[in-house]
Amino acid sequence: MPIVENHRAKLRLERIGMEFEGAGARVVALADVTMEVRENSFVSIVGPSGCGKSTLFSIAAGIIEPSYGEVYLDGKRVERRTEYVSYMLQKDLLLPWRMILDNVILGLEIGGVPKREARERARALFGRYGLQGFENHYPHQLSGGMRQRAALMRTLLLDRPLVLLDEPFGALDALTRSLMQEWLLQIWEGSQRTVVFITHDIEEAIFLSDQIYVMSARPGHMKARVDVNLPRPRSIASHTDARFVALKDHLLHLVREESLRAFEQQGSGVFAGA
Amino acid sequence: MATGLRPLEVTGKRAARSRSWTRVPATLRVNAWRVLLLAVIFSAWEAAVNQGSISAQFVGKPSIIARQWVDVALHGTLFYDTWVTLTETFAGFGSGILIGAACGFLMWWWPGLARVLDPFLVMLNSTPRIALAPVIIIVLGIGFNSKWALSFANVVIVAWLTVYEGTKVVDRDLVTLMRALNASRWQIFTKIVYPTVLPTLISTFKICIGFALIGAVVGEFISAKAGLGHFIWKSGSIYELNLVWAGIFTLMIVSFLVYLVIDRFERALLSWRRS
Ligand SMILES: Nc1ncnc2c1ncn2[C@@H]1O[C@H](COP(=O)(O)OP(=O)(O)OP(=O)(O)O)[C@@H](O)[C@H]1O
Ligand SMILES: [Mg+2]
Numbered sequence: 035m036p037i038v039e040n041h042r043a044k045l046r047l048e049r050i051g052m053e054f055e056g057a058g059a060r061v062v063a064l065a066d067v068t069m070e071v072r073e074n075s076f077v078s079i080v081g082p083s084g085c086g087k088s089t090l091f092s093i094a095a096g097i098i099e100p101s102y103g104e105v106y107l108d109g110k111r112v113e114r115r116t117e118y119v120s121y122m123l124q125k126d127l128l129l130p131w132r133m134i135l136d137n138v139i140l141g142l143e144i145g146g147v148p149k150r151e152a153r154e155r156a157r158a159l160f161g162r163y164g165l166q167g168f169e170n171h172y173p174h175q176l177s178g179g180m181r182q183r184a185a186l187m188r189t190l191l192l193d194r195p196l197v198l199l200d201e202p203f204g205a206l207d208a209l210t211r212s213l214m215q216e217w218l219l220q221i222w223e224g225s226q227r228t229v230v231f232i233t234h235d236i237e238e239a240i241f242l243s244d245q246i247y248v249m250s251a252r253p254g255h256m257k258a259r260v261d262v263n264l265p266r267p268r269s270i271a272s273h274t275d276a277r278f279v280a281l282k283d284h285l286l287h288l289v290r291e292e293s294l295r296a297f298e299q300q301g302s303g304v305f306a307g308a
Numbered sequence: 309m310a311t312g313l314r315p316l317e318v319t320g321k322r323a324a325r326s327r328s329w330t331r332v333p334a335t336l337r338v339n340a341w342r343v344l345l346l347a348v349i350f351s352a353w354e355a356a357v358n359q360g361s362i363s364a365q366f367v368g369k370p371s372i373i374a375r376q377w378v379d380v381a382l383h384g385t386l387f388y389d390t391w392v393t394l395t396e397t398f399a400g401f402g403s404g405i406l407i408g409a410a411c412g413f414l415m416w417w418w419p420g421l422a423r424v425l426d427p428f429l430v431m432l433n434s435t436p437r438i439a440l441a442p443v444i445i446i447v448l449g450i451g452f453n454s455k456w457a458l459s460f461a462n463v464v465i466v467a468w469l470t471v472y473e474g475t476k477v478v479d480r481d482l483v484t485l486m487r488a489l490n491a492s493r494w495q496i497f498t499k500i501v502y503p504t505v506l507p508t509l510i511s512t513f514k515i516c517i518g519f520a521l522i523g524a525v526v527g528e529f530i531s532a533k534a535g536l537g538h539f540i541w542k543s544g545s546i547y548e549l550n551l552v553w554a555g556i557f558t559l560m561i562v563s564f565l566v567y568l569v570i571d572r573f574e575r576a577l578l579s580w581r582r583s
Contacts, residue, residue: 097487121488127481131503140499141489192489 043109044196044228045071045094050103052089063089065253067103071196071230071245076222078231078239080289081249081257082296087232088124090254091198094230095121107196117145120192124200124232126185128173135160135169138188145192156191162221163187179210183217190221200232212270215241219268236285240278241268248288251296258288368549377554385539386554390562393536396452396524397566400459401517408464409509412471416501417493422472433469437461437523441530450531459523463516470512474505510577513570521563536562 052064063086071077079087092098094105096115105112107119120141128137139152147155160166163183173181182202189197202218203211215238222229233239239246243262250257262281264272272278332340350370356362357369364372380386415422440461448454478501486496528537536559543551 092484095488097484115487115490117490119488123481123485123488125481127479127485129482129500129503131507144486144489144491144495144499 042072043070044073044075044107045069045230046106046109047090047094048104048106050090050093050100050105052086052093052098053101062253064093064100064255066255067249069247069256069259071228073228074226075244076229076231076242078233078243078246079249080233080236080239080246080285081254082251082289082293083234084296084300085249085252085292086254087249088200091121091200091230091232095119095198097121118194119196119198120189120194121198122185122189122200122202124204126173126181128181128184128188130173133170133172134165134176134184137173138184138191141188141192156187159187159191164217179206179214182206182214186218190225190227195226195228197227197229199229201234202231203238204234211235211238216269218242219266223267236282236289237273240264240281240285241272246285248285249292251292251299257292260285260288365547366549368553373550373553373557376548376550377557380551380554385534386558389534389536389539389555390558392452392534393521393524393528393559394562394566396455396459396527396535397517397520399452399456400523401463401520403456404460404463404520405467405509405513405516407460408467408469409471411464411468412475413497413501413505415472416475417497429465429469429472433465437465438526441527445527445531450533455524455527455532455535458527459520462519462523466512466516466519467509470509471505474508475501478504507578510574513574514567517566517570518563521566525559 047067047069050064050067052062054061054063067086067090069077069079079090081087089098093100096105096112096119099113107116112118128134129140132140135153135156138156139147139149142152142155143149157169160169163186165180165183165187168176168180173184176184182205186199186202189199203214206214219242231239231242240262246260246262247256248258248260249255260281264275264277353362354370357364357367377386415425437458441458444457444461445454448457482500482504483496486500491499524535525537528535529541532538536555540552540555540559543549543555
């Protein structure tokens with residue numbers, strides 16, 4: 035890889051490996067994962083369930099330490115949590131005892147921003163996140179899509195240059211989902227942020243991304259990198275673009291192969307256990 | 309938010325069949341049944357004594373109980389005894405909850421401490437704390453302190469275990485989220501662990517206040533100068549069965565009222581949980 039490109043890489047993962055030890059069994063979740071995310075780009079990761087995508091994010095965010103390998107942010111090696119990454123976990127994880135307004139400011143609060151100021155900053159954004167009027171509601175009073183937007187707002191309010199989103203729309207219905215995708219692109223295009231996005235949905239990955247990494251079945255590594263050369267801004271019409279359809283076909287093949295392997299792994303696991 | 313929505317009015321045949329009784333508000337109806345139930349029990353009791361199948365001497369008689377109850381309330385020590393028992397109970401309850409919760413949280417903070425203390429806690433929990441009564445009374449005397457201590461001993465272990473078990477089931481993902489947000493251990497405690505465990509702790513308040521009352525009353529039974537337990541024990545020792553009943557009924561009413569207060573308190577604190 036040319037050295038010049040390293041400097042422009044917001045995030046670089048270098049031969050990351052992760053092994054879990056638990057209940058006598060050893061799980062190799064990740065083996066030699068190498069990837070690179072350019073500044074201000076939108077990169078997706080797709081791969082079969084259990085291949086280690088969430089684990090990879092935890093490592094990139096510095097929450098867990100990899101068994102081996104290195105994480106670089108802006109070309110600098112990092113070994114612990116930084117004020118650099120904001121990470122949205124697979125679940126919305128809103129605190130049930132806090133109203134939405136106080137939920138979204140959680141990150142700011144932890145960062146030492148006075149509650150009052152944090153609330154003011156957040157209030158101004160409720161309209162953009164389609165949550166106007168729900169500031170003083172509790173999470174259980176919101177729909178799935180709204181909760182997800184609230185969780186996104188909490189993540190993005192932190193104003194950190196690198197954003198990791200782990201299946202943020204995984205639990206939503208198809209219609210809400212496609213609306214949320216367009217909405218996310220709008221938010222992203224209006225900000226100077228680098229986004230890494232995990233999804234199981236290939237169309238979602240194509241629609242949103244500049245690049246897509248396909249992960250293999252466990253032990254996870256990067257099987258392919260696909261560039262998405264669709265013009266921006268994108269819209270519903272992008273889905274019928276010939277390039278979109280061709281990409282989808284290509285990616286489906288890649289992912290299906292790995293999903294089958296992952297499935298067989300699980301199957302043999304079941305038989306071995308019986 | 310769904311104001312304005314009401315179940316459809318009952319129409320047609322069913323409305324025609326509804327008697328005036330069912331139009332009385334439900335709570336009122338239930339209360340009427342309750343009063344009726346009490347009236348039946350006490351009339352039957354009264355009648356059985358009058359008729360001679362139960363001895364007024366050994367079992368008591370409602371009309372005499374009522375007269376003597378009013379008498380001890382107006383001229384005797386009943387109110388003072390109630391007050392004594394209540395202060396012992398609430399002192400034991402409050403201090404037990406506070407200290408127990410603090411210990412439970414400390415065990416979350418230092419997992420090593422938890423590992424060391426675990427078997428002792430199990431032992432303390434499975435031993436009836438009332439067994440401590442003789443020791444406590446000898447050490448702390450027959451006054452307020454020994455009742456408080458017994459009441460405290462009853463509550464503290466429950467609160468301690470509840471809080472400790474509560475910290476174990478804190479959502480791991482929430483903790484991961486906090487770490488992703490760069491939170492310190494103290495922040496994880498104040499923003500996640502404490503609010504998660506609090507409702508669990510509060511939901512044991514009703515049990516704990518009962519335990520606190522048991523501690524106080526048992527202490528008074530064993531040796532005391534005042535209190536409802538003392539009142540009942542003293543009346544029993546001189547075979548004043550009617551006074552014993554007056555004491556028991558007072559105790560029942562007091563514990564019920566205390567329960568109501570705690571229940572209200574609990575509901576107010578847990579209001580966010582209601583959907
Ligand atoms: N803390 C842990 N201890 C032991 N094993 C773990 C741990 N975390 C993850 N694993 C294992 O590592 C593997 C990868 O898990 P991970 O959650 O990263 O998968 P994923 O790709 O995000 O899956 P999904 O698409 O279903 O979310 C799984 O087999 C999982 O069981
Ligand atoms: Mg995952």
